[in-house]
Amino acid sequence: MxxxxxxxxxxxxxxxxxxxxxxxxxxxxxxxxxxxxxxxxxxxxxxxxxxxxxxxxxxxxxxxxxxxxxxxxxxxxxxxxxxxxxxxxxxxSEPELAWRLREPGAARWLAVTGTNGKTTTTTMLAAMLETAGLRTAALGNIGVPLVHAANGPFDVIAVELSSYQLHWSSELAPTAGAVLNLAPDHLDWHGDFDAYAEAKAAVWRGGRAVVNLDDPAVVALAKHTDAHVTGFTLNQPEPGQFGVALGYLVDYTGDEPVQICSVDDVRPAGWHNVANALAAAALARQVEVGHNDIGDALRKYVPEPHRNVTLVEHEGVTWVDDSKATNPHAAAAALASYDSIVWVAGGQLKGVDVDGLVAEYAPKMRGAVLIGQDRALIADALARHAPDLPVAVLDGGDDAVMTEVAARAAAMAEPGDTVLLSPAGASYDMFRSYAHRGDAFAAAVRGLIGGDEG
CATH class of the missing domain: 3.40.50.720 (NAD(P)-binding Rossmann-like Domain)
Structure with a gap:
């Protein structure tokens, strides 16, 4: 039935x-x-x-x-x-119902999942498809409900799928699917990491898998798939792979490597977003989008809000909104992008250990400002790994606390530093969404800097 x-x-x-x-x-x-x-x-x-x-x-x-x-x-x-x-x-769930609603001639699906980077990759992919003249949209976890678009006026759609949505699917089988990365997340929902990873693997049900060769957990998962695998890496690609060579994104799935665009063309900045761009390119090639169209789309791509986006630079300090970093794996990508950081973090950790993140990136920190339900867990980790680091633990329970966050962060920051909101936790303890959290941070930064300038 x-x-x-x-x-x-x-x-x-x-x-x-x-x-x-x-x-x-x-x-x-x-x-x-x-x-x-x-x-x-x-x-x-x-x-x-x-x-x-x-x-x-x-x-x-x-x-x-x-x-x-x-x-x-x-x-x-x-x-x-x-x-x-x-x-x-x-x-x-809804994506599975949308799949079952499809009629003959309905749009092909190119699907994206992973712990982090899904929306950026999906919207990059949609931009590539559009540049190639295909009727498309970025849907799934974003945009209008899939059930309303299942038989819409599209040739190919870029579909973001969460582990929740994939768990509640059985027939859904995209033309190709990418798993960007895997790190512990949503363990309270799935029960354990293996169940979480197994849900993600459902994106390969259609028979073509795009795989992050730099992520050991994704590589291990791909060993159990019967799908045809196309890998991507931030290293120089081997034949059959996408990768990076001489500062360019490269497709080496043909007889010779083909340059797509410069690494410097990829926005938002950061190697994790170069990986996202490679994944999107690999998916776009599954429906024969040309390399020139892929490169043009990446050069024109406008990043989604709240994803490692620079808000302003003031008196030598750069303020960055990465509110979408709702788990430690996402926060690590942003923390790796800057040299000297005042870290704004906290929220709901969802049962995920933050100790490894803090141990790796505390040496880059000038200070930390912590908010949210699990702020004490992050504070404890910082005390273990950076006992001399200035840390402000704030007790506010709603978005008004961001005013104090900005003030405390500004007091810690020095010229050349980056004040980085990259919370490593979900937002629902204090905010309606990660977007609300990012907007509150941006408003507080504007208020602080406006006050300084006035």
């Missing part, structure tokens, strides 16, 4: 509501469950969905249900997922 006639949709935010709308359009009987009432719930009820608002899920809601569409945030151990398993009911 590809799509059932009686479906429970769990969660009525953007993706869940979109799924319910599409299912209603198909004539399915739809039950929508959410813990909170909303305008979306009311609109779905007006369209004929049975909408149930309750703190606790009642398994009786599964009576007569053939399939369950779960919002990606629902982990395998959630009562709804467990109840579906016990009743033998198939469960999946």
């Amino acid at each position: 590809r799509i059932g006639n009686n479906v429970l949709v769990a969660g009525a935010r953007v993706a869940g509501a979109a799924c319910a709308e599409v299912l209603l359009d198909r004539g399915a009987a739809v039950v929508v469950y959410d813990r909170a009432d909303s305008e979306r719930m009311q609109a779905l009820a007006a369209r004929g969905a049975r909408c149930v608002v309750a703190d606790a899920f009642d398994p009786a809601l599964l009576d007569g249900v053939e399939q369950v569409v779960l919002s990606p945030g629902f982990p395998p151990h959630h009562p709804i997922a467990e109840a579906a398993r016990e009743h033998g009911i198939e469960a999946f």
Whole structure:
């Protein structure tokens, strides 16, 4: 059964509501469950969905249900997922439903997953496809819901997929899929690292795998795939690989190496983004996008916000917003990009150890300003590895704390330093999203510098 006639949709935010709308359009009987009432719930009820608002899920809601569409945030151990398993009911999430909705002639999917760099790579890929004259969009974890675009006016779409979304998939099989990197993240959701990595490997289900040869965990994962592997590396590529040679991104999958563009053309700066660009290029070549189009797209690419973006340089100090660094692996990429740093960090570590990150990068730090739920864990790590480092641990519980963050960081910074917001943790303890956190930081920096200049 590809799509059932009686479906429970769990969660009525953007993706869940979109799924319910599409299912209603198909004539399915739809039950929508959410813990909170909303305008979306009311609109779905007006369209004929049975909408149930309750703190606790009642398994009786599964009576007569053939399939369950779960919002990606629902982990395998959630009562709804467990109840579906016990009743033998198939469960999946919005990207899987979108895949099943595809009609003959629908757009091909090029998919991107990994611990970090997904949105940057996906939007780079979409830029390459567009430059080549293909009808495209960057979708998945970004953009409009996939279920609304499954049969849209596209030739190829660039799809960002999270480990959550891939876990809740079974038929989804992109033309090609890239795993950018793997580091411990979302272990509270998946249970352990092996389950997290296994979910990521589903992106290779279509038979063509783009693999980061510099990441041992990705290489180990790729040993278990039957897909055809194209590797990318920041080193000089061997035949069959993408890589870097003489300061250029290079495609060596043909008879001779082909230069794509200069390393200096890649934005945002940083070797991790060169790796992202190589992954995007490898995917674009899977649908025969030309090298000139790939290079032109990278030269014109405008970085997404909150990803190692310089806000301002003032009195010799550079202020950088990398709020998207929601885990230590992402923060490491930013910390590696600068020589002398005042680190602004903290949030929800999601069970991931930060000790290795601190041990490696504390020698580059002028000071640290810590906020958020797990700030004490980062402070303890800094005390172990850099006992003489100035550290400010702030107790504010909302975005107003950023004013003090900027002031404390400015007091620590010296000319030539970078004040880097790269939190290494999720944002939901204090902010609506990582974007809200980055915006609050940027506003505080503007307020501080404006005050200095006035």
